[in-house]
Amino acid sequence: MDLTHNTLDVEQIKLDFPIFSRSILGKPITYLDSAATTQKPKTVIDAVNYFYENFNANVHRGIYKISQEATEAFESARSKIAKFINAESSSEIVFTKNATESINLVTYSWGRKNVFEQDRVVLTELEHHSNLVPWQFLSKENKCELDFIPVNKDGKLSEVHFDNIAKKNTKLLGVTQVSNVLGTINPVKEMVKIAHECDAVSLVDAAQSVPHMPVDVQDIGCDFLVFSGHKTLGPMGVGVLYGKKELLEKMDPFIYGGDMIKSVSKTESKWNDVPWKFEGGTSSVADAIGLGAAIDYLNKIGLDRIRAHEIEVTDYALKELKDVEGVDVYGPKDPNEMGGVISFNLADIHPHDLASILDEEGIAIRAGHHCAMPLMEKLDVSATARVSFYIYNSKSDVDLLIKGLRKAKQVFKL
């Protein structure tokens, strides 16, 4: 990796990712689906392998050498993550399976004990199902009300409706920092401030932001923040919940069993300290260590540079897409106001057909509702095609995409 230049050397970066040495039907892989999951650099794969080959042991309990090494590596990954998102301490970092589980943890452990009839949970119309369905469960279970900040035609949240948050009975604001469908960057800091004015707790879904731009939990001021390891160059199977310590300490556990206790009698148990209180059973230790390696990799490049790179590629893609007759782009259309995610449709070609035709060219895009069916309804479409960019994508990937779109038009006789 060349660190002397400000712009990313994508060709050099690609060499760090074994998957890009593969070709399918003689064509290289053009991967435009990082919003679904990112590819993994060799250093991450190696870190996972290294764990299993050298100090595979259970954590927090062994007296012997390799168990101590495993515990140290696991806890060091936790500190890396804390530092990465500027948490006050690593005790505020809980390892989960993924962002979805992190949100479920908050719903079960905090929501069920704090949000009741007459209370409100305020979400936005941009949420992924992962930050909607758990709250639907809570509203059935505890009879609380769900309310939504609407999204405007331009794909941005309607700021005049931010007043919706500021009601006395609002108990929680749940908002995604970057939309996984439209790429919209939401003003989470401002929204969290409004939530705090009415003593509501705030949860930020950072699955699409933490991998792509500098995220500082103390600057945002949120009470909870979640993200997934596998969308952050890390392995599948590990996710993160950040929670303010005083809140985590007041909450009940989520998963009961071993490792999350201090002492157990036949009828009662004393919970472990945070964050381990929330990590019942053996964690995905190797994956957490892999995520630590992913964060090392990201830090080496620098999140500011990654953000700048994505703005550049997105800007180029938006301009090129404009030149393809029949393309309809949804969302903000200003690369400075969005992550590297573009949703669009091409004439009357259904996104699935489009994705199939692009697949023949080795181009991987997403087609469907992107786990955001209420937003699709709002956009009045049943599905969109979505491309998403990351550090291993360049303008030449955009060129291949555009070529693929022109081919799709030919196939559909347009």
Place this chain on the structure above:
Amino acid sequence: MSSEIYRDKILESYRHPKNYGSIDDAQIKVKESNPLCGDDMEMHLKLDADNKVSDIKFTGRGCAISIASASMLTELVKGRSLEELRSMDKQELLQKLGIDSLQLNPVRIKCALLSLKTLKVGVVSHLGQQLSAEEVNVLENEE
């Protein structure tokens, strides 16, 4: 898969599907969806005195393959009995579509079979029955 499957016949049926619409006094009204992609389909069947299909119409949102498949399926089944519909082989529909199941990846085969699944679900529930797990697997291309 190959984009060769998007033959004129499929594109024509996608853009101008046959039997698109609804039948108010249909005896069978059924809705199915593919939860993976959000595509949905509704089918209405009118039966004559012998319990044979006298008319069939569908509406739906979906890709070229699923809409073309529904259009062709509605053309195939007029005059057939409910028992014939229940035992209808998916290969008959795929053949009509000109799709070789080896040519299309398994996810897209599901698009091609959504119409047949909708039809069969409607027929068996009209008969007061349910599709067996095996029948569902066949229609979801998971046999």
